[in-house]
Amino acid sequence: MPRENSFTDSEGRSLTPDLEDEEPAFEAQPRPSMTSQMAVSPTYSATSPVGHAVRDPSFPTSPISSGVQAVRSPGSRSHATQFSTLSPWTKPTPKDRFRSAVRKVISMHRGTRFMSVGGREARIGAEPGVDPRRASADMQYGHIHKECAIEITDYSSVRVNMQRMKNGEFIELMRDDEASRRPAWSRARWINIGGVSWDVIKALSLRYDLHPLALEDVFHGHSQNRSKADYYVRHLFLRILCHQLSETDIDDENMFIAHMPRSASPEPFEKSVLDEEKTLPGDSSPSPKPQVSRRKRKSVLPMHRHDIHSRPTQLSRLVEKEGQKRSAAYTRRDINQLTLDELKRGERVDVDVSPMFIFLFRDGTIISIHSKSTLDFTAPITHRLRQPDTVLRTTPDPSILVHALLDLIVDRALQVVDAYHDKINKFERDILLKPQVKTIRRLHILSGDLILHKRTLEPIKTLVYGLRRYDIDRCAALIDTSDPSNADVAVVGFMSHKSKIYLADVFDHMEYILTSLDMFASIAENLINYSFNSASYDMNVVMRRLTLVTIIGLPLTLLTGYFGMNFDPFWAVNNNSDLFFWKIAIPVFFVTFVSALWKDFVDLYHYMQKKIWAKKVAQVRFK
Template identity: 55%
Template sequence: MPRENSFSDSEGRSVTPDPEDEDFIISPASPNYSQRPPMINVHERAELDRVKSRTSKKSMHSKVSRAHPSAATGPTRGWALLPPKEKFRAAVRKIMAIRRGTTFNSLGARIGAEPGVDPRRASADATYGHIHRHCEIEIVDYSALRCISRKFTNEEFIDLMDQDSPEPVKRDPWVKVRWINIGGISWDVIKALAIKYDLHPLALEDVVKGNPRTRSKADYYTKHLFLRVLCHQLAEGEQNPGITGPERTTSPEPLEDEYDTRSPSEEKADEDRTRLGSPTSFRRRKNPVLPTSQKDVKFSNMSSAESPNSLSKLLMRESAAKAARETRQKEEASLKAVKHGERVEVDVSSMFLFLFRDGTVISLHPSTSLTFTAPISQRLRALDTVLRKSADPSLLIYAILDLIVDRALQVIDQYHANINQYEHDILLRPKMKTVRRLHILSGDLILHKRTLEPIKTLVYGLRRYDVDRCAALVDSSDPANAGIPIVGFMSHKSKIYLADVYDHMEYILSSLDMFAGIAENLIGYTFNIASYEMNEVMRRLTVVTIIFLPMTVLTGYFGMNFVDFWSVNNNSDVFFWILALPILGLTFLVVLFSDIEKLFYYLKKRSETKKIMNDSPFNRKF
């Protein structure tokens, strides 16, 4: 099978090696990544000589190749044939090759790559080995009568998940449900868990590549049910870190020029072996050729116009992707800084759940603390709870979903309190500061609705389509599967309790719609009030201007310079007021006639209302 995320150069050679094509590998069989060099036979001796030649930059007939003449007589270990210096140099080149190949795979060849994450492959260790945290792990074994809780560190948990044994971890006969609760995402823990319980590669990919903005979903597999649920809770202090960044913390530097001591004839022979392969290469996969020298870089640059996965294009693509990612992160950080202090701080993280038919439940949360699931642990210690009485693993899944929804209800209550406060402020005195907060709140509500609505669909699917999806896992075309009873992962009792979770999700989503509508109405009301106040100011200015317009006209008339001016020469200033006051009164009545009419109508209705209330029998004293 081709290696995950592998690709070839312009000559058709594999740029990323396979474990079976290497002379020594880092075996993924154990969680501590112990090295187990494989055995090589006589036909693979030529490949070992070629690797040593490329590693030591010497001729095929160097001292290293002549030091063990008995290598062609029988099987032996390739690692033991190398001297200490060559071992060190080969190990360094091997690690560099894996890191480069993984980086190119993750940045330049994502389209069309093999889906899922297989923890048994060395490429998975190279890609996700940097994800390491000190997890808080709790294993709770319980039944209706007993409950035992144990906590482990990373190393202790990996020792418990003994990968040399293919069977699951043994449990006592009285244990009905085993809950493995893991706080923190660490590759060593996930790898040990995935190999021990045979987690599906697609589900494992969702765990290690978890994004806080991905949709909640339920995936049905043959051996287990996988749930990914987004948890919303009010932030308390610093937010819990999550696996939200890029898959690799750093990328390897471009290859440097190296001095090649081989002769032209040796280089030509090495190229022929590289392109044509050894006699045994036709029955195996294509020879892995990683860029380990300046010549490989030049060859890749020359073929850049023909190969879309050449080294130069991959490096350019990596730089462009890195620059775009940094720009996006800066923009998000700037926007978050602007909104800080004027929004409801909500932590959004993913909860991963696995439900097995043997009663095992696995939960993983990005937070390295188990405070999120602490209420469920306390309920399991009490004898009179539904979880202990039923000892049903699907009810434990319900309890975790109910806890997630209850945390979301706290977020909704906080938004309700903020909406009430903003409405009070706007009705009392509208301000643009309140409008800005309403705008931020409205945008957050839209985002929360997009992330919370899939949880409702998930709960509905668990209640309605659990058996149907389990039936879809059975191959009906196989006669051996005829008559097999279909049993869902969720019990009948858990489906009854999930109805309560579904009702809570209905309330949450309807509340989000209501809050968004109220926020939009308050924003519209604020701008309408501002427009109304502006119209009132303009109306008052217009009324004042019209009222004093006659006096302005008369003032201009009497201020004219005429030689013979009867109204000025034969009269005093009293004549001005005799003309101005009647005209002012007439203009006042004409301009404010509609307002005066409204005033009389208001006074009339108020008087009638007051009279009716006084004559009402409810106001009579007995």
């Protein structure tokens, strides 16, 4: 059964087919090329099938909590009809029963390999991406839940409609095709989601057919991952790191991240044909539960719908056990990070770094997902949409809204740069007045933060440049040139020409931010070097003074030791008074003093000579 949001070839066939797809008796008919329909659509159309033909209305929100439903994609509906839904009350043939048993054994083997000893190595090379159509995905991502703030904005040049809702309302809206359909007057729809929750993202993915690799970046991303732009057939995916000054309330921005290897994809959860049998018409007795022999070993994967609701399976226990091991490892890492943050607390610029995910569809739909559970970050864009004279309203182009989000992220980063500028000026003043170890420590912390922010902000510049320069080329790469029907298809990028003009301003701001960070990092390093050089110079001055005192006093010390000898007879003492000592000591002192400071006297003479010469030149030039 091909999955439409898995990798597909030019004819729409899944490149990662399930077991029954490999059986010749159940091969589905080839479908028209997806690339020619989606990748090169010449204009943004409100009636594009991207937002309305990708979800099966009968598919439940949660296969585990909504009973047992066959996980079928829309493209494989005819396939499923041939196999199980052609006649619900028809008994399966012996051949079908045999194939069902084979699939059970293979699924058990997959589950055993998935959770075997050394599972981390066993999952290397697994199918990438997060497919919400797989029921086992709920077992791995169902714990990611957060009360999200969701805002849906439909707008055109003459009208705007905004509605806010919570998780439950949004999920019900996504399941209803008619209610979720965009109004005819709307040129663009912006779905703004604050917070990352599995139930919301799953409903959104089933509704708009988000690519599995994009979902993997949403759930497996790290707060310090590089910003990037990925081009897919149905949509453009952007992941940008947002930098803003921290407020009083600290959001748990990393709570939604699934700490597991990116290659650990959930195994497919298949339902047996025997479990799809229904009671005959008129028979009100419930279907009997399957009798499981006690001699058989307990299965790793749930083999019946009653296993999901009645008792935990061995797979769920193993998943929970391995999750606890991973949690312990990440807890140790978090403790170390918290310790470092506590040591760095003080004169520091507190910056919140959190990812934002943006999906741009060709039908005019824009989806933005931010890790925080509020919509305060994007409030300026919402305010601009309410005003009819803004660029967003006068030009209801979805790519202009993407530019507005990027510009907002860059403007927040500019505030961070200004805060660092103030800190650098303060530390520079303290260093020039009197270098202290405390100030040097703060400069060291500030320098490390600047390097970190440069690493996270520089990819945004590359992303903006790629949207301006390589948008058409990357869209052209999505076209299957081996298909003759795509020979004359016009290539149109996701970003309009007007948005690229405005992106040039964002690129200039990013250039200013990065050059400022480089300058601040250089100033911090120079101040640290200046502090150590100043301390070293002061130490050299002290040592020089001590050396001069020692040199000057050494002859006097020798004379004092000589005249302090108890010789008998002692001519210098017996025949002279104490004046004889000073007659010898004073000339020796002056000779030693001049000899030790002769180079300083010469340097002072040359300095005064240059000073007088420079003063004369200035008087002659400006006379």
